[in-house]
Amino acid sequence: MLAWLQNPGWILIGAGLIQPLLPYRLRAGLLVAAPAAAGAWLWSLPRPTLVTAELLGYTLTPLRLDPLAFVFALIFLIAAGLCGLFMLRVRGRLEPAASLVYAGAAVAAVLAGDLITLFVYWETTALASVLVILANGPGTYRVSLRYFLIQVTSGLLLMAGAIAYIRVTGDPGFGAIGLQGLAGWLIFLAFGIKAAFPFLHNWLQNAYPAASPTGTVVLSAFTTKLAIYALARGYAGTDILIPIGAVMTAFPIFYAVIENDLRRVLAYSLNNQLGFMVVGVGIGTELSLNGTAAHAFTHILYKALLFMTMGAVLLRAGTVKGSELGGLYKSMPWTAAFCIVGAASISAFPLFSGFISKSLILSATAYQGAWIVWLVLLFASAGVFHHSGIKIPFFAFFAHDSGIRCREAPWNMLLAMGITAVLCIGLGCYPDPLYAILPYAVDYEPYTGGHVLTQMQLLLFSALAFTVLMRTGIYPPELRSVNLDFDWIYRRALPAAAAAARNATVSARGETIDTLCRLGDRAGHYLGRAFSAQGLLARTTATSGMVAWVSLLLAAYLLFYYL
Amino acid sequence: MSERPDNAPRIDPDPGKGRLEHPRNVDRIVHGLYALCALSVLLEFVVHRHETLSFAGWFGFYAWFGFVACVGLVLAARVLRRVLMRSEDYYDDGDAS
Numbered sequence: 001m002l003a004w005l006q007n008p009g010w011i012l013i014g015a016g017l018i019q020p021l022l023p024y025r026l027r028a029g030l031l032v033a034a035p036a037a038a039g040a041w042l043w044s045l046p047r048p049t050l051v052t053a054e055l056l057g058y059t060l061t062p063l064r065l066d067p068l069a070f071v072f073a074l075i076f077l078i079a080a081g082l083c084g085l086f087m088l089r090v091r092g093r094l095e096p097a098a099s100l101v102y103a104g105a106a107v108a109a110v111l112a113g114d115l116i117t118l119f120v121y122w123e124t125t126a127l128a129s130v131l132v133i134l135a136n137g138p139g140t141y142r143v144s145l146r147y148f149l150i151q152v153t154s155g156l157l158l159m160a161g162a163i164a165y166i167r168v169t170g171d172p173g174f175g176a177i178g179l180q181g182l183a184g185w186l187i188f189l190a191f192g193i194k195a196a197f198p199f200l201h202n203w204l205q206n207a208y209p210a211a212s213p214t215g216t217v218v219l220s221a222f223t224t225k226l227a228i229y230a231l232a233r234g235y236a237g238t239d240i241l242i243p244i245g246a247v248m249t250a251f252p253i254f255y256a257v258i259e260n261d262l263r264r265v266l267a268y269s270l271n272n273q274l275g276f277m278v279v280g281v282g283i284g285t286e287l288s289l290n291g292t293a294a295h296a297f298t299h300i301l302y303k304a305l306l307f308m309t310m311g312a313v314l315l316r317a318g319t320v321k322g323s324e325l326g327g328l329y330k331s332m333p334w335t336a337a338f339c340i341v342g343a344a345s346i347s348a349f350p351l352f353s354g355f356i357s358k359s360l361i362l363s364a365t366a367y368q369g370a371w372i373v374w375l376v377l378l379f380a381s382a383g384v385f386h387h388s389g390i391k392i393p394f395f396a397f398f399a400h401d402s403g404i405r406c407r408e409a410p411w412n413m414l415l416a417m418g419i420t421a422v423l424c425i426g427l428g429c430y431p432d433p434l435y436a437i438l439p440y441a442v443d444y445e446p447y448t449g450g451h452v453l454t455q456m457q458l459l460l461f462s463a464l465a466f467t468v469l470m471r472t473g474i475y476p477p478e479l480r481s482v483n484l485d486f487d488w489i490y491r492r493a494l495p496a497a498a499a500a501a502r503n504a505t506v507s508a509r510g511e512t513i514d515t516l517c518r519l520g521d522r523a524g525h526y527l528g529r530a531f532s533a534q535g536l537l538a539r540t541t542a543t544s545g546m547v548a549w550v551s552l553l554l555a556a557y558l559l560f561y562y563l
Numbered sequence: 564m565s566e567r568p569d570n571a572p573r574i575d576p577d578p579g580k581g582r583l584e585h586p587r588n589v590d591r592i593v594h595g596l597y598a599l600c601a602l603s604v605l606l607e608f609v610v611h612r613h614e615t616l617s618f619a620g621w622f623g624f625y626a627w628f629g630f631v632a633c634v635g636l637v638l639a640a641r642v643l644r645r646v647l648m649r650s651e652d653y654y655d656d657g658d659a660s
Contacts, residue, residue: 257640258648317572327578366615374616378625382632398583406572450612457603457625464600465633467593476641482654483647491654 003053004062008045008073009108009121011038012080016100016128020093031084031096038107039077042070050113058172061113067439068293072110072229074437075297076103078423079221079304086308086416087214095135099218102128106222110229114172115162115187118230122158122190125223126151132219136212146491147207150200151223154193161186177234188235194227195278196271198247202487204271205255209263209320213311216263220270220307225296228277232292237284245282246373248275249380255485256387260478262320262396263310266303269346269388272380273299279377280361283368286440291360293438298353298427302345305420306392309339312409312417313396320396322478327401332408336397338417345424347389348381350455353424356431356446359455363444382462389459390466395478600626 004010015034019027047070051063065073080103090096102125109121130148133140165183166172177184196204204224208216235241249272256268273295280292312335314320317328329336341352348354358381365374408414427434435442469475530536582588604623614620 253636254640254643257637258644327584329583331572363615366619369616371616371618378628379632379636382629383636386633386636401575401578401584403575403578404572405575448613449610450614453603453606453610454612454619454625457607457623458629460596460600460603461626461629462633463596465630465637467596469634469637471593474641475637476644479648480651481648482651483644484649485647 003051006051007063007108007111008038008041008077009104009106009111011041012100012104012107013124014104016097016102016104019097019100024091027093027096028088031088031100032081034100035077035081035084035103038104039074039081042073042077042107052113055116058114058116058166060117060172061174062117063111064113065111067437068229068232068289069110071293071297071437071439072225073107075300076107076110076222076225079103079300080107082301082304082416082420083214083218083221085419086217086311086413088412089410090212090214092135095132095212095215098128098131098135099215102132102218103222106226109226113174115158115165115174116172118174119155119158119162122194122226123152123155125226126155129219129223132215133207133211136210136215140210143206143210147203150193150203154190156190157186157193158190161188161190174233176236179235179238179240188238191227191230191234192244194223195231196224196227196248196274197244197278198251199486201248201252201271202485205264205267205485206487208267208270209261213315217304217307217311220266220303221300224270224274225300228274228281228292228296231278231281232289236281236289238282241278241282242370242373245275245278245280246376248272248278250275250376250383253380253383253387255483256383257391258476258481258483260322260481262322262325262392263307263314265322265387265392266306266310269384270303272384273303273346275380276358276361276377279365279373283361283364283370285364285367287360287367287444288364290435290438290440290442290444291357291364294357294360294431294434295354297434298345298357298424301420301427302342302353302424305338305342305417305424306346306388308413308417308420309335309342310392310396312413315413316406316409317404318406321480322391322395323480325396325402325404326399327397328404328406329397330401331404331406332397334414335409335417336393338414338421339393339397341421341424343389343393345428347385347459348455349459350428350447350452351425352428355428355455356434359446359451360444378458382458385459385462386466390463 012034015030019030022030042065045063045065047065047067049063049065050061053060053062080100083099083103084096087096087099105121105124105128109118109125112118112121126148130144130151133144133147161183162172164181164186165177168181168183177187179185179188193200193203208219211219231241252268252271252275256265256272259265259268277292277295277299280288280295282288310320312332313325313328316332317325319325345352345354348358362374362377362381365377409417431446435444466475528535532538604626607622612620618624
């Protein structure tokens with residue numbers, strides 16, 4: 001038992017479980033204290049650490065702390081602390097408690113060294129995260145259910161894959177898996193669902209904007225990056241991940257341009273950023289895997305920051321629809337400034353965090369000579385600046401003044417945003433501490449004159465394109481709308497097909513019964529005519545007639561006999 | 564989150580022009596952007612750059628790629644919107660999303 005509790009994730013899980021029983025001040029304190037304690041615990045563990053335990057004849061590994069796990073566990077704990085600070089004033093009991101358990105399970109999953117332990121924490125994140133969404137009220141019931149079904153499906157695939165894998169190898173250890181056999185594909189699909197691969201992605205854009213202003217920030221940090229970690233652990237260098245990742249970077253940005261709900265825009269751009277990490281895993285070189293880990297680290301921070309600013313806007317202005325916002329910089333200047341820091345970071349401006357992490361992946365792609373993928377990533381880099389870097393701050397805080405006047409975000413939210421913004425700028429200006437904890441030794445200098453210049457050209461001319469398109473009126477205006485995505489298949493097409501199939505079955509059943517009844521009626525009618533009192537078989541006949549027929553038959557016999 | 568009712572946003576019926584919305588200032592920002600764009604391209608004569616992929620070394624590659632990519636993105640998204648856009652209550656199943 002003790003072996004299991006050595007995982008720092010359990011500090012958060014335990015805190016989440018007792019938290020609802022405590023008075024408000026202690027609840028709020030735990031939200032920040034528990035991640036801090038778990039962080040200290042993680043920091044104090046020697047690297048590498050391996051703790052094993054026997055269970056049902058298998059050697060399980062409740063705790064494996066190696067460089068790859070450390071980066072992800074550390075950033076998860078930082079994110080948990082920042083989210084805790086951001087939701088400090090939430091009065092409800094469900095959301096903070098579920099958030100703590102969710103973050104703890106994610107940390108524990110990253111530090112799990114075998115597939116069975118991973119599965120348990122994998123499902124715990126699904127369960128806890130759906131509670132985070134549900135905490136936003138009864139309006140989220142259906143979207144929560146859809147989200148939960150998809151997450152549990154991922155867990156079931158992982159379980160099936162793990163069973164198949166252990167049967168083949170006899171070892172539950174979670175290391176490189178690769179796409180060999182059924183087990184490899186099942187686990188790949190399980191990871192792919194949580195990593196929001198194309199066509200498996202819509203749970204993300206559906207569920208994240210449905211959570212509360214604070215809940216979305218929590219959701220944005222853990223599930224997808226846990227999947228990225230799992231892919232990096234199990235499928236590094238798997239070629240098919242390169243095209244998958246490239247598609248992931250490119251297609252969500254088209255949706256992000258026309259989406260009106262700004263938190264959904266961020267969900268699409270989250271999907272796009274995951275694509276960069278997936279490409280890094282697929283390339284599988286030391287540089288690219290470092291890039292994936294570094295990008296996950298910086299991405300969690302700037303994405304959380306962007307979701308925090310939009311959460312603050314939702315809280316104060318009552319909406320995050322681009323069509324209804326504008327001019328908020330007058331009411332929320334600090335939030336606007338933090339949003340711009342997040343936007344600059346995700347756009348990979350030099351001196352901001354995205355620049356020092358995304359460069360690793362782009363360079364690794366170029367070194368492989370994969371020029372088509374490199375061009376797609378460059379297109380996605382320009383695109384992400386366009387929709388996340390410009391669109392989010394512009395339509396929320398500037399554009400034309402909507403007239404909405406509200407208060408600035410509460411102090412705890414400003415503090416959380418401020419710390420996150422400082423981290424984004426700090427990592428961008430001084431990346432060495434991050435580079436030092438990456439899985440492999442880093443021999444990379446992001447700040448070369450040529451690199452800074454080309455990145456600035458890309459961003460400046462993307463901004464130029466936005467300006468020209470806005471001034472000429474070509475840029476699509478923000479409209480109250482929803483856009484069809486792949487979820488249309490299971491929200492509309494499949495239910496419609498099922499309803500049509502049901503209607504067809506019902507009417508076929510009716511018609512069959514009708515036909516049978518008609519045939520039965522007709523048969524009954526004929527039989528009745530034959531057997532009824534007036535029927536043929538009941539009719540009386542004259543004796544003379546019978547005698548005439550008998551003689552006729554006898555005559556026929558006689559005739560045949562002689563013939 | 565429990566908030567006091569006085570936190571409800573109020574609507575300014577006649578939002579005056581802020582400093583950032585004044586047409587003259589908007590023009591200044593835009594002209595500044597033009598200048599920066601021009602400067603970034605001119606700097607290529609000075610700054611040495613080393614590209615792994617040969618075509619990325621063409622003069623102003625990142626500049627025109629960024630511009631063309633974004634214009635293409637928006638034009639494609641406009642077409643996409645015609646196909647994909649539905650009214651806000653399209654999935655009206657009592658859902659928050």
